[in-house]
Amino acid sequence: MKTHQIEIQKFKAASTNQHGQILFKVDALVTPKTPIDGIEPSSVIVMTEQNARVLMALLKAQIAEFDSKKPKSRHGRHG
Structure with a gap:
């Protein structure tokens, strides 16, 4: 396996x-x-602290997008 150092300059x-x-x-x-x-x-x-904060914000947004695409559970709801 080849190993590398990957230095993030900017999340686009x-x-x-x-x-x-x-x-x-x-x-x-x-x-x-x-x-x-x-x-x-x-x-x-x-990565820098600033880029780590950008990564965290991007991850939160993408996870929210995953969650919005999941079907809503109908269990436990009484009408």
């Missing part, structure tokens, strides 16, 4: 697809990362 957009996935359009710097001996190789995502 978020959307959902028919497969239940959230997609983010980003500007990012992607550089190869050499695994450190004895540590499982992993890619790393790096």
Whole structure:
């Protein structure tokens, strides 16, 4: 497996697809990362606090979109 450091410069957009996935359009710097001996190789995502706050807002909006598309439960409602 190749490992990378992915530095988020800017979140540009978020959307959902028919497969239940959230997609983010980003500007990012992607550089190869050499695994450190004895540590499982992993890619790393790096972002500023400001970008982390943008990510949180985008996630909340996309999860709300998922929730709005789910059928409403009719159990437990008495008319």
